[in-house]
Amino acid sequence: MKKLAILLLALLLLASPAIAADTIKLGAFFDLSGRAAFIGTPTKLVAEMVVDKINSEGGINGKQLELVIGDTEANPAKAASLAKKFIYKDNVVAIIGPTMTDTGMTVKAMAGKGKTPIFMTVGGDPVIMGGKFGPFDWVFKSPQRSSIAVQRLFDYLRAKGLTKIALLSAADGFGKDGARWIKKLAPEYGIEILAEESFGTRDTDMTAQLTNAKNANPQAIVTWTIGPAGSIVAKNKAQLGIDLPLFQCHGLPDPKYIELAGSASEGDRMPSTKLLVADALPDSDPQKAVIQEFIQLYKEKGYDKQFPINTHSGYAWDAIMIVANAMKQVGTDKAALREAIENTKGYVGVSGIYNLTAEDHNGLDTSSMVIVQVKDGQFVMAD
Template sequence: MSRKHYLISIFLLLLLLGASGCGNTKSSSTVQNEPSNTNSSDSINIGVLVAETGASSSMGKPGSEAVKLIDDQLKKNGGMINGKKVEIHLQDFKSDDPTAILKLKDLISKEKIVAVVGATNLSASSAVSTEAEKNKIPMVSLASLPNGYGHYIFGVVQKDIVIQSVIVDYLKKNNIKSVAFMHARDGFGQNGLKSFQELGKENNIDVVAVENFEVLASDMTVQLTKIKAKNPDAIIVWTRPPASGVIAKNYKQLGLSIPMIQSHATANQTFLDQVGTDGEGQLVVGSKLNTINQFPDSKQIKISKDFSEAFSKKYNYEPNVFSGYAYDGVQLVLDAISKGNDTPEKIRDYFENGIHNYPGITGTISFSKDDHSQVAPDGLALFRIQNQKWTLVK
């Protein structure tokens, strides 16, 4: 981690902490919930697309609220960076891909945005990235894009294989040699299966059963019963709530006792609320933000603690990996602007040439010409649910 980026992050977070007591962002901040029809040449506009409502809201809402915290920070500083007003145009695409594309088009044509951050889930991020690339607008993706990153597309989310390496470390440490893999039939689930099969092969872990399901399925007992018959040493689940919660409850109902490990898409309060006591003892990979006070002090932990305290104070719940992704994405754009990069082309070039060992909350971030999404696993950890709370697995 570079000392320069660390000091910048600490400075921005100190501003954030001072601003976290501000009023409702909808009425008093620079967050714009709908595109306007005018654009000031003196302002620098950033677009943010999140699924604040709809099927992906368990991931999108924490991200949206992290962005509103940043907006509080901007307002505290008069909304100014380098003598120009910076406005964040936060848009809820309602977990609908076509809506995300339409909102991005509006942001480009009406607000003349210099960059966009989004769009919560894989399918929306993929769709939006195509539009951003076509319009030469730098984008920070909030989902890992398995088909690669274009000239203008960057990412702050660890690749699936990086996230799954945390799970594999646990499996190897506990001498687990065989697993069953459950996944939704969407892009996230299918890509998760592909990457784990590769990782499992490299680490001599056999995938002895694979079961899939519709993302809105309300019962998974058939799939879990089939898995039970295969007698794996553990079960890995690659989906998000509510499907992940359904699986957790069915697992409990069937009396299964082998370890079950859920993906980072499940590491949020929505899942804990859904499963209640049925989630007791189950494992989830997620951000260190989930249990930030259980880690020894370091530069990264200091930054994350400051963010976590400000977030919790404002929203009365703990931030998670999706809060961190959105926070990191917007802060990268602000970092570029603070160094005089106020056009799409300048921001794109700065990302590719100037982001090295950036202290992201959810992992150390580096971009290069050959890799637009190199995010280390140092912001991730494995958690066990105990007393309906996250507990670090050491």
């Protein structure tokens, strides 16, 4: 009996490496709880959806992708702990996520130290900026850079003759990043910032900031935040009777924004991926077919019933697809994989057409974005 047990154990130990060799592990951590769970949870579902698609089509050179899922809980310390686990215990080939700029910055250096590519789904630019923000060699991100969203917004404002604005921004990493780019790029576009106000992401009233903004006599109000805070700004603006156009950032094109703000959101405009207005895209747009396939798969899974499609929906799809395409070229050696990701050219994704370089670990330009507007409780192309 003892000999049989030893033999079985030996067979299991011999079999384990073979089993492991048939799968490729990707770490994937998102805010599945906490203040950004409304973004993180559907992002996880999309990550699983795209991995299922890749595996059903033969995987990566005959091997199946396996996601190792973690919940960052909107907590930078938790994100750091998970990143360490992914790299040193789970031995993942690459990491997808996290959800928020602040948590992304916490794990940025860890990815570099562990020499593991990480493709983030965060909005802010510092994760892929060097200098005082630290090296970004191993870090990539799929959402448009804040700077690109600001440029797309400023193109629109200038075209509409709206050159005097008041700025309201959140006091977190994402809000500060947006404010930094707005102030830096404004002179290039002839935009004048007449007032600048800040608020906490958990604040429930922004009437003081909006009153100060109104008193500066701007032509428009620009807000930079994600989550419920943006809807609160819209509602407070309506309550105060402020008759000025409101522009939100690229993190808020989401049916949830309209649900929370109600009729106060009517007319609000913001830069967005093309995902929200897929039917309005011309057939000549290379992204249209990709976006339509994504929407079809998303609805077939039934995800849209709980998490309606929004501008964030495609970020995990694009991140995993780019990593998978790179692995098909060079395999799973981390250094080779990092270089292949960095040299991605012409990848047509849900969120844009990606052309990455050593200097730009995002690879999207302003042509990947449109300006959308709330009309009759729906997002449409802005006039």
